[in-house]
Amino acid sequence: MTLEDLGYTAELETYRKEKGLDSLGVGRVIAEHKERYVVKTAEKEYEAEILGNLRYSAESRSDFPAVGDWVAISEYDGDKALIHAIFPRKSMLERQSVGKKGEKQIIASNIDKAFIVQAVDRDFSVNRIERYLTLCYNGIVEPIIILSKIDLVDPSELAQLLEAIQKRIKNVPIFPISNTTLEGLDALKRAIEKRKTYCLLGSSGVGKSTLLNTILGHDLMKTSSISEHSNRGRHVTTHRELRVFENGGILIDNPGMREVGITESPGGLENTFESIFELSKGCKFKDCTHTTEKGCAVLKALENGEIDAASYENFLKMQREKEHFESTLAERRKKDKEFGKMIKNYKKGNYKKFQGE
DSSP states (O other), X not given: OOTGGGTOOHHHHHHHHHTTOTTSEEEEEEEEETTEEEEEOSSOXXXXXXXXXXXXXXXXXGGSOXXXXXXXXXXXXXXXXXEEEXXXXXXXXXXXXXXXXTOEEEEEESOSEEEEEEESSTTOOHHHHHHHHHHXXXXXXXXXXXXXXXXXXXXXXXXXXXXXXXXXXXXXXXXXXXXXXXXXXXXXXXHOOTTOEEEEEOOTTSSHHHHHHHHHTSOOSOOXXXXXTTOOBOOOOOSOEEEEOTTSOEEEEOOOOSOOBOOOOTTHHHHHTHHHHHHHTTOSSTTOOSSSOTTOHHHHHHHTTSSOHHHHHHHHHHHHHHHHHHHHHHHHHHHHHHHHHHHHHHHTTOHHHHTTO
């Protein structure tokens, strides 16, 4: 296996030389668990941790390595390595950190395409698909929708589900598949390109690990049986891992996500709800919230049935989340700046003045 088989490019090699990192080894982070990493090179895999100065210079979690990152490393003790630097990311999937206001969590980096896996059972939700689409568009990642467990519904029900998706989501490929009957899997395998990196996104129990095993052709990932009571597969993936398929495709598996919080989302909502943003150009007021204003082109289109009501409601909900995250982030940055100023004054010996004495 070569670094190119893992997705390494000429642009990354140029950066490595320009930054004077060519004396160090280079590898890709293929697993992460509590700030411990597994880094894969062309020759072997290393247990790795970040260098102290990299840790202390980090201003946020995004400054730490993530699965999919390219890193400069030095070897020690034969199978261990220190991470000296993280190469620039061409794309990044991230969500709002669960339980941490104004903070983001990187799901995976340097992704070309994301498989959004949605099962056809009772948890089917176009709203959730739109949420994942926003993450993809925000991170400059091409989305692909996989509709799994189609053996659980008859053809007419499947046709209705596909119509529900296509009514609200345009120009995104959809692959209906069954891990039980293997229907649709050949088409999906043919769509996987060599040296391209893919990411699996979806809630627990939608069949992501089973899908991964089926594509690989053997049981690499653990799976659990379906609960008869809930009709859901049990959540088994506990951390992110990168795998290389026999056909040369590269895939990152993720734990199921119960919460997919929206961050600043530059371009994410605009691309997911393109029709709403296009209509908003005709609103009377530039700061129109599309809720109560007279002369709102979006509300007019909603009344005329030109846009889907459920999609409109989902847009408003995600827009509120985005605005709340942005205000919380701004507040946190202000506090960090004030704290930094206090430390700076203290170091200068002006701490009495700062305290108002």
